Amino acid sequence: MKKFNLNQLLRTNIRNIEPYSTARDEYSGTALVNLDANENSFGSIGDTKHNRYPDPYQTELKILISEIKNIPVDRIFLGNGSDEAIDLIYRAFCIPGTDNVITCPPTYGMYKVSAQTQDIQCTEVSLTEDFDIDPKRILAAADTYTKCIWLCSPNNPSGNLLSYEKIEYILTNFSGIVIIDEAYIDFADSPSWTTRLDEFPNLIVLHTFSKAWGLANIRLGLMAASPEIISVINAIKLPYNINGIIQDFAYSHIKKHHTDKDIMVAKILKERAKLIREIKQIPYIEKIFPTEANFILVKMKQPRKVYNYLIEKGIIVRDRSNIQHCEKTLRITIGTSRENNLLISSLKKFK
Numbered sequence: 001m002k003k004f005n006l007n008q009l010l011r012t013n014i015r016n017i018e019p020y021s022t023a024r025d026e027y028s029g030t031a032l033v034n035l036d037a038n039e040n041s042f043g044s045i046g047d048t049k050h051n052r053y054p055d056p057y058q059t060e061l062k063i064l065i066s067e068i069k070n071i072p073v074d075r076i077f078l079g080n081g082s083d084e085a086i087d088l089i090y091r092a093f094c095i096p097g098t099d100n101v102i103t104c105p106p107t108y109g110m111y112k113v114s115a116q117t118q119d120i121q122c123t124e125v126s127l128t129e130d131f132d133i134d135p136k137r138i139l140a141a142a143d144t145y146t147k148c149i150w151l152c153s154p155n156n157p158s159g160n161l162l163s164y165e166k167i168e169y170i171l172t173n174f175s176g177i178v179i180i181d182e183a184y185i186d187f188a189d190s191p192s193w194t195t196r197l198d199e200f201p202n203l204i205v206l207h208t209f210s211k212a213w214g215l216a217n218i219r220l221g222l223m224a225a226s227p228e229i230i231s232v233i234n235a236i237k238l239p240y241n242i243n244g245i246i247q248d249f250a251y252s253h254i255k256k257h258h259t260d261k262d263i264m265v266a267k268i269l270k271e272r273a274k275l276i277r278e279i280k281q282i283p284y285i286e287k288i289f290p291t292e293a294n295f296i297l298v299k300m301k302q303p304r305k306v307y308n309y310l311i312e313k314g315i316i317v318r319d320r321s322n323i324q325h326c327e328k329t330l331r332i333t334i335g336t337s338r339e340n341n342l343l344i345s346s347l348k349k350f351k
């Protein structure tokens with residue numbers, strides 16, 4: 001393992017930051033009256049439930065998620081989607097105009113967008129033709145200003161897992177931060193990298209409740225990392241990044257339904273198998289890439305025509321044919337049985 005020094009990696013202004021604090025950080029226990037935060041003590045108009053600021057650290061929700069995911073509480077950060085976690089990683093580690101990160105296209109677009117908004121350069125080391133990483137090329141592209149390497153497994157838009165051994169090689173041989181975005185891990189036949197956080201102090205794993213959990217609307221993402229990294233992220237996040245309504249909803253919903261998540265995933269995987277089986281037989285379909293996610297990347301003749309034809313039928317898919325290694329492809333999310341049947345019959349009728 002290459003030497004890892006968290007303090008050295010952090011931006012100087014972040015290393016010395018004094019986080020925003022409230023009286024409630026100084027006082028634990030149940031107060032008789034709360035006159036410390038300039039809230040409306042009379043309650044909120046119409047009801048009395050929403051006049052207080054929410055728990056900035058989402059303690060109860062985190063304890064629940066920690067038990068379900070088997071990740072210690074002090075290794076968890078919860079964000080407004082994993083997109084918030086992506087943004088905070090740049091804020092913590094990358095000096096605008098100076099530092100750079102490595103991304104491996106084709107991959108999830110927010111790594112680059114978030115970097116650009118903060119004036120951080122992205123060095124792109126493309127995936128191989130079969131959408132795997134080339135660790136030697138990635139490490140060769142890193143210089144002294146490279147703070148992070150972004151990996152997405154299963155990868156969006158290709159759907160495949162990146163090689164476990166190759167990821168391990170990067171984690172072992174890179175002294176900066178390695179982020180593994182596992183937004184789609186619940187659909188994959190592979191253990192999460194959260195099981196190896198103890199071994200790699202430079203590892204950050206991202207999960208989301210937007211995919212297998214079916215909660216994209218509430219914007220809840222998770223970063224798992226060492227307690228040291230998590231405390232830096234907690235110090236720089238907006239104080240109340242997950243609002244109280246969402247904390248309460250997520251707590252009761254996840255508590256009630258967490259055992260149903262696997263049933264939902266099994267249904268999606270069954271539909272995925274059906275979709276692949278049916279689409280494969282269509283003559284103008286050239287290839288369906290191996291997938292471990294809730295979508296398929298499909299190579300075909302005339303993808304733009306098919307895309308427009310599907311729009312006419314009211315079916316929206318994602319045209320990926322303009323991005324590297326994805327020529328002539330559409331990315332299709334697995335729908336419900338009814339939606340997939342409609343898609344299949346429409347695709348069969350395309351001429």
Ligand SMILES: Cc1ncc(COP(=O)(O)O)c(C=O)c1O
Binds near residue numbers: 156181184208216221
């Ligand atoms: C790989 C990947 N990571 C993260 C996200 C965003 O997740 P969230 O909804 O938690 O912001 C997506 C969304 O499509 C994704 O494909």
